[in-house]
Amino acid sequence: MRHIGGLAATVALLCSCVAEVKMDGGTVTVTPEPEPTPEEMPVKLPLTINFSADDALGARFSEGDMVGLFVVAERDDVSGGSDNMYGNVQFVLENGRWNPSEEMWLTKRKTGADIYCYSPYSGEVTTDGVLGTGVRTEQNTEDGYVASFVLWGKKTGVKPSEKPVSIAMSNLMSCLNLVVKAGNGWTAKEMPAAVVHYCALAAKAKVNILTGTIAADGDVEEITARNNGDGTYSAIVVPQTVKDQELVKIRFGSDEYLLKTSIDLLPGKVHTCEITVSKTNGSFNATIVGWETDNNDYGGPVD
Numbered sequence: 001m002r003h004i005g006g007l008a009a010t011v012a013l014l015c016s017c018v019a020e021v022k023m024d025g026g027t028v029t030v031t032p033e034p035e036p037t038p039e040e041m042p043v044k045l046p047l048t049i050n051f052s053a054d055d056a057l058g059a060r061f062s063e064g065d066m067v068g069l070f071v072v073a074e075r076d077d078v079s080g081g082s083d084n085m086y087g088n089v090q091f092v093l094e095n096g097r098w099n100p101s102e103e104m105w106l107t108k109r110k111t112g113a114d115i116y117c118y119s120p121y122s123g124e125v126t127t128d129g130v131l132g133t134g135v136r137t138e139q140n141t142e143d144g145y146v147a148s149f150v151l152w153g154k155k156t157g158v159k160p161s162e163k164p165v166s167i168a169m170s171n172l173m174s175c176l177n178l179v180v181k182a183g184n185g186w187t188a189k190e191m192p193a194a195v196v197h198y199c200a201l202a203a204k205a206k207v208n209i210l211t212g213t214i215a216a217d218g219d220v221e222e223i224t225a226r227n228n229g230d231g232t233y234s235a236i237v238v239p240q241t242v243k244d245q246e247l248v249k250i251r252f253g254s255d256e257y258l259l260k261t262s263i264d265l266l267p268g269k270v271h272t273c274e275i276t277v278s279k280t281n282g283s284f285n286a287t288i289v290g291w292e293t294d295n296n297d298y299g300g301p302v303d
Contacts, residue, residue, distance in 0.1 A: 045160035047071070047104040049091060051117065051153070054168035057175045057236065057270065059149040066121035067091040067151075067169075070129065070209060071104070071158075073113045090121050112157040116209050117167055119151040125209060132217070134204035135173060139235045140224045148236035149173060150205075152212045171236075172207060172214045174265040177272040178225065178233045178248060183287070185279030190252075191231035197249040198223045198235050205238045214267060216240040222249075239267045250275065255284050263291050 051067050053059045071086040090101040106113060118131060125131050135148035153169035176198050182188045201223060202216035216238045225233040241264050248259035263271060274289040 044107045047106045048164040050164045050166045052168050057171045059171050065093045067117050067119045068121040069117045071113050088125050106160040108160050112159040115155045117153050129209040131207040135236050137223050139226050145226045172267045173236045174239045175270040176235050179274040180231050181276045183276040183278030195251045196225040196233035200245045239265045257286050
């Protein structure tokens with residue numbers, strides 16, 4: 001008995017490296033448990049994010065800005081459920097660092113996770129990932145202009161890492177930019193005195209957080225453009241199609257010009273039009289250079 005017990009102990013000690021053991025003329029086959037390879041070892045690390053604004057319209061992040069974030073894993077590759085999926089987590093930029101409203105972790109999986117984010121943060125994203133948003137109608141102040149930005153970004157195949165995940169976000173909105181120049185009877189110093197409105201545009205929109213697509217929503221409104229002080233007037237607007245509508249209204253005191261045009265307002269694009277105003281014998285008129293976007297001419301008459 002003592003001999004069998006000692007042999008059993010020897011087998012236990014050797015089982016990880018010996019495939020067969022002989023006992024009294026017989027052979028016992030031992031199948032050891034394989035050691036996990038480094039690739040199979042479970043990995044769970046905190047998820048940290050750095051957001052940046054890679055935006056042609058001039059959007060930049062500043063202290064106190066907020067971002068909403070979603071983490072989505074492949075359905076058949078999720079282990080641990082909530083370990084790998086997060087919905088609309090709020091991040092706040094504080095002292096140069098993006099701080100989440102809850103701790104976030106990633107567990108290693110074959111395909112990694114996909115991250116989707118948007119800004120500014122809203123607590124009213126629907127369960128299917130739709131955000132209701134819009135632009136300010138009074139953009140003649142810097143606050144109203146900047147508050148109209150809607151940024152979006154994504155990162156796919158993200159796996160656990162000790163390094164932060166960097167995500168560049170871009171503007172989903174469009175920008176209208178009017179350049180007003182002095183013709184006969186006017187001086188360049190008078191051009192910043194104009195008041196410019198963009199008309200017949202939907203100011204509200206819906207954004208699909210998972211695809212980054214944006215669609216105009218609601219009734220049309222009139223948007224007051226920002227006076228840049230150099231004869232140019234800008235506004236952030238919802239991407240949409242304008243067909244033969246009076247889009248631009250320019251006012252100098254009691255004198256008013258209306259620009260009727262057609263244009264596709266595209267996400268992340270700046271659409272610029274140049275208008276020269278003239279005054280001859282008390283009669284006001286204007287000539288235009290068409291909209292510049294992707295080399296397309298979207299010009300129209302001014303009445």
